[in-house]
Amino acid sequence: MRRIPRDDAPQVRMEFEGQALLAYTGDTVAAALLAGNHWNFRTTPVSGAIRGPFCMMGVCFDCLVEIDGVANRQACMIEVREGMRVKRQLGASDIGADLFTDGEQETPP
Amino acid sequence: MKDHYDIVVVGAGPAGMAAATVAAEHGVGVLLLDEQPVAGGQIYRDVGRQTLDDRNILGPDYYEGRELVSALQASGAEHVTGATVWQLSPQREIGVSKDGIARLLSADQVILATGAQERPFPVPGWTLAGVMTAGGAQVLLKSAALAEPDAVFAGTGPLLYLVANQYVKAGIPIRAILDTTPRANRLRALPHLPAALMSMGALLKGRRWMAELRAAGIPFIKHVEDLKLLGTDALSGVEYRRRDRWRRLDTTRIFLHQGIVPNVNLAMAAGCAHRWSDAQLCWHAVTDAWAETDVPGIAIAGDGAGIDGAIAAECLGRIAAYGALQRCARLDARERDRLAAPQRRTLSEERRIRPFLDAMFRPSRRFRLPEDDATIVCRCEEVPAARVVESVALGCVGPNQLKAFSRCGMGPCQGRLCGLTISEMIARQRGVPVAEVGALRLRPPVKPLMLAELAALATAPESIPGRD
Amino acid sequence: MASGTHTADAIVIGGGLHGCATALHLARAGLAAIVVEKDSVGRHASSANAGGVRRLGRALPEIPLAVAALASWHQIRDLVDDDCGFASSSQVKVAETESELQALRQRRDTVLDLGFKHEEIIDQAQLRELVPAIAPHCVGGMAVHGDGHANPFLTVQAFKRKALALGVRFLEGTPVEALQKLGETWQVRSARGGLEAPILVNCAGAWGGHIAAMLGEHAPVEAQALMLMITARVKPFVKPVVGAQGRMLSFKQFDNGTVLIGGGHQGRAEPESNGTHLNFKGLAASAITAAALFPSLRGVQIVRCWAGIEGQMPDRIPVIGASAAKGAYHAFGFSGHGFALGPIVGRIIADLVVKGDTDLPIEAFDIGRF
Numbered sequence: 001m002r003r004i005p006r007d008d009a010p011q012v013r014m015e016f017e018g019q020a021l022l023a024y025t026g027d028t029v030a031a032a033l034l035a036g037n038h039w040n041f042r043t044t045p046v047s048g049a050i051r052g053p054f055c056m057m058g059v060c061f062d063c064l065v066e067i068d069g070v071a072n073r074q075a076c077m078i079e080v081r082e083g084m085r086v087k088r089q090l091g092a093s094d095i096g097a098d099l100f101t102d103g104e105q106e107t108p109p
Numbered sequence: 110m111k112d113h114y115d116i117v118v119v120g121a122g123p124a125g126m127a128a129a130t131v132a133a134e135h136g137v138g139v140l141l142l143d144e145q146p147v148a149g150g151q152i153y154r155d156v157g158r159q160t161l162d163d164r165n166i167l168g169p170d171y172y173e174g175r176e177l178v179s180a181l182q183a184s185g186a187e188h189v190t191g192a193t194v195w196q197l198s199p200q201r202e203i204g205v206s207k208d209g210i211a212r213l214l215s216a217d218q219v220i221l222a223t224g225a226q227e228r229p230f231p232v233p234g235w236t237l238a239g240v241m242t243a244g245g246a247q248v249l250l251k252s253a254a255l256a257e258p259d260a261v262f263a264g265t266g267p268l269l270y271l272v273a274n275q276y277v278k279a280g281i282p283i284r285a286i287l288d289t290t291p292r293a294n295r296l297r298a299l300p301h302l303p304a305a306l307m308s309m310g311a312l313l314k315g316r317r318w319m320a321e322l323r324a325a326g327i328p329f330i331k332h333v334e335d336l337k338l339l340g341t342d343a344l345s346g347v348e349y350r351r352r353d354r355w356r357r358l359d360t361t362r363i364f365l366h367q368g369i370v371p372n373v374n375l376a377m378a379a380g381c382a383h384r385w386s387d388a389q390l391c392w393h394a395v396t397d398a399w400a401e402t403d404v405p406g407i408a409i410a411g412d413g414a415g416i417d418g419a420i421a422a423e424c425l426g427r428i429a430a431y432g433a434l435q436r437c438a439r440l441d442a443r444e445r446d447r448l449a450a451p452q453r454r455t456l457s458e459e460r461r462i463r464p465f466l467d468a469m470f471r472p473s474r475r476f477r478l479p480e481d482d483a484t485i486v487c488r489c490e491e492v493p494a495a496r497v498v499e500s501v502a503l504g505c506v507g508p509n510q511l512k513a514f515s516r517c518g519m520g521p522c523q524g525r526l527c528g529l530t531i532s533e534m535i536a537r538q539r540g541v542p543v544a545e546v547g548a549l550r551l552r553p554p555v556k557p558l559m560l561a562e563l564a565a566l567a568t569a570p571e572s573i574p575g576r577d
Numbered sequence: 578m579a580s581g582t583h584t585a586d587a588i589v590i591g592g593g594l595h596g597c598a599t600a601l602h603l604a605r606a607g608l609a610a611i612v613v614e615k616d617s618v619g620r621h622a623s624s625a626n627a628g629g630v631r632r633l634g635r636a637l638p639e640i641p642l643a644v645a646a647l648a649s650w651h652q653i654r655d656l657v658d659d660d661c662g663f664a665s666s667s668q669v670k671v672a673e674t675e676s677e678l679q680a681l682r683q684r685r686d687t688v689l690d691l692g693f694k695h696e697e698i699i700d701q702a703q704l705r706e707l708v709p710a711i712a713p714h715c716v717g718g719m720a721v722h723g724d725g726h727a728n729p730f731l732t733v734q735a736f737k738r739k740a741l742a743l744g745v746r747f748l749e750g751t752p753v754e755a756l757q758k759l760g761e762t763w764q765v766r767s768a769r770g771g772l773e774a775p776i777l778v779n780c781a782g783a784w785g786g787h788i789a790a791m792l793g794e795h796a797p798v799e800a801q802a803l804m805l806m807i808t809a810r811v812k813p814f815v816k817p818v819v820g821a822q823g824r825m826l827s828f829k830q831f832d833n834g835t836v837l838i839g840g841g842h843q844g845r846a847e848p849e850s851n852g853t854h855l856n857f858k859g860l861a862a863s864a865i866t867a868a869a870l871f872p873s874l875r876g877v878q879i880v881r882c883w884a885g886i887e888g889q890m891p892d893r894i895p896v897i898g899a900s901a902a903k904g905a906y907h908a909f910g911f912s913g914h915g916f917a918l919g920p921i922v923g924r925i926i927a928d929l930v931v932k933g934d935t936d937l938p939i940e941a942f943d944i945g946r947f
Contacts, residue, residue: 045810050343092810093810095877510617552855
């Protein structure tokens with residue numbers, strides 16, 4: 001994707017799949033990923049098919065990714081934040097590898 | 110947010126902004142709820158904070174939206190952003206989430222202005238990564254100044270040509286435009302041309318778009334009758350057929366579009382009656398002259414009720430607000446009628462071209478009712494057309510039974526991308542009108558809720574005491 | 578759309594699971610049965626319930642029926658040529674405190690005294706092994722191995738299909754308007770014509786009270802709307818069906834990964850219009866319970882909520898048995914836990930019709946108790 005000339009926007013440093021990703025304030029996570037040439041966001045729980053964003057307006061639910069440890073987030077509806085860690089969602093969401101929690105839970109962003 | 114408002118408006122597009130502004134200007138307690146971080150809806154997305162250097166790219170119609178945004182801000186209406194409305198009960202109890210916490214509030218009058226979404230475009234391969242909608246391309250342009258060079262645009266309808274135009278103005282090359290407008294539509298649209306000619310400005314605008322696309326030298330293939338999107342893990346090409354010849358284009362990016370349809374999920378879940386519009390091939394809310402539905406106190410304005418465009422949406426938003434104000438006893442009927450009159454005039458003018466557009470860009474049956482067995486109908490649950498046909502053959506008479514048999518409509522999008530397709534497919538197979546088949550029975554939450562979010566509802570402040 | 582009279586050996590009013598199962602068993606006994614259903618087969622409680630198949634925690638009079646029903650579920654293919662999505666995944670009722678565990682022990686003892694050994698007490702280690710994702714504060718519970726769950730929609734459709742194959746006729750979209758007895762024959766009037774048979778069975782669920790009243794009997798059944806919610810697909814993390822001693826919870830994960838959360842919080846039913854209204858404060862309470870017992874589930878998405886219309890009796894046990902009116906029988910009012918009993922109640926009614934008696938104890942369910 002190409003950025004069309006516009007006023008300067010503050011940069012946002014974030015991560016996708018553990019790699020640094022540069023984005024700008026006001027980008028949605030989906031826009032930031034597409035700008036970084038990442039078009040496949042997840043694999044489906046039913047068949048493992050690769051999916052990416054489709055409608056960009058919160059209607060299709062195909063842009064689901066894991067953001068800061070929380071699954072099933074619509075990338076096109078969430079704006080980037082400094083330090084955000086985004087991962088692909090592979091299949092059905094995982095409720096967490098550690099099934100024996102000590103009761104401390106991070107609240108979803 | 111308070112527990113109770115006189116008027117709650119859902120959706121901050123043109124209809125919602127106009128309605129909330131009018132309500133606030135008349136001094137009622139009004140709340141405007143919208144999912145986006147800023148006002149504008151889709152058509153005026155990010156208009157209040159648009160930073161593209163070249164204002165010609167998005168065009169003057171877009172920037173007119175700034176007036177609505179300024180008026181909203183000046184009116185003092187309470188506007189809560191990042192708010193997802195997941196419930197509207199017939200008694201006007203509203204379930205809304207913000208920042209991961211769900212809460213309930215109530216209103217005397219509700220105006221739904223949830224706008225439109227794109228019509229599904231179920232062709233083989235439409236679920237491949239690399240396939241997006243033209244509307245999605247426009248969102249990227251408006252909200253992130255991003256554009257994809259060398260993409261193919263495919264489909265029909267004014268938005269397709271508008272986005273392609275915006276790309277041309279931005280200097281972004283387009284690989285090709287595959288226009289699926291059926292040949293027969295010209296004849297179909299002809300009877301509506303006289304009325305459309307009264308909206309000469311709009312017609313000329315459309316012709317200008319086409320001329321500019323041609324001048325840009327983009328391969329423009331008309332009357333495409335069939336499409337297949339190819340690829341295994343991602344899009345690698347598109348095959349298209351004109352008359353009897355199939356051709357292929359290599360591409361990894363395609364933007365699809367075949368019109369927009371009302372976003373009906375919240376209204377249907379609230380119990381508002383809808384009727385099938387054959388002219389627009391979608392569900393229209395049944396509303397009166399004040400945009401009020403058959404559920405007292407719930408009105409629907411803008412493209413969420415039926416597609417009429419942005420200016421019409423503004424007018425309907427104001428009309429709905431005047432109606433709501435009169436029902437709240439803030440306006441008497443005469444004053445209400447007087448204020449609404451100019452809005453009605455503009456609304457009539459805006460509607461004149463609509464039958465022509467509806468006919469001219471009516472998508473073909475093949476692109477609404479997939480013929481290829483393997484084409485995915487329900488994207489969320491990956492249900493192919495064959496399974497829909499099989500379920501109807503086994504006795505499913507409507508979308509709700511089909512849902513139970515096949516899982517169509519059981520995914521997170523809650524039928525938004527398969528609902529129209531399955532209603533039409535069932536109707537055709539059974540040989541009955543779509544109106545008889547009906548729509549998916551929708552209920553809240555109309556957007557998925559996180560368990561923790563819902564749990565937080567229990568500790569949220571109580572709704573008005575004494576309510577059941 | 579025939580208007581005219583349908584004659585049969587038996588008329589079953591209500592096409593839910595109990596109506597279909599009754600018709601099926603009557604057909605197996607050689608009777609020509611006709612099911613008359615006001616909406617569509619399985620439209621109400623039968624497809625909206627949580628699909629639990631259990632002996633665990635049953636009201637004492639229901640235990641012998643539940644035990645017989647479970648045996649039937651384990652061979653359900655023999656009955657309806659379909660596995661109905663039945664999974665013998667076990668049922669577990671969790672105790673969060675010592676006193677809850679003690680209450681479960683007392684319950685186990687009571688049931689043991691009645692001659693039933695299926696309810697076992699499990700300690701914390703055993704609970705963790707059965708349900709690894711359970712919150713660490715839980716101290717133990719009660720388990721019934723061999724219990725499990727099935728798919729309500731698939732089940733009622735399977736029973737209907739098998740009944741059809743055995744010659745049962747179904748009249749859907751056909752409310753019963755009136756009925757009377759003429760000699761030995763029941764005459765039922767409906768919009769699709771009259772029906773006549775010497776045997777009449779009331780399987781009308783939440784509407785069973787209306788039919789009972791037509792027979793001159795009083796059955797204070799109330800329409801209730803038990804709310805359920807289902808999540809997006811989650812990777813498999815729990816096998817048994819989980820309930821809780823101290824809270825309202827019914828929790829299970831299907832093969833497709835979705836998790837069904839219920840537990841008895843009520844919405845509002847409108848039986849005249851087939852409408853139900855959800856009460857989100859009640860659903861929030863279910864969510865709190867689910868999150869408290871399965872903390873790692875807090876981030877899971879609820880994709881859909883619903884409630885079906887079920888018939889509830891004041892003492893929370895159904896009406897099963899012969900009517901005071903000769904040739905009529907009742908099987909309704911299962912109070913939110915009738916799904917598992919479907920296969921067996923159908924057999925009981927057929928026994929009563931054909932033999933005049935049944936081997937299972939049903940006195941507690943007699944309509945005369947009201």
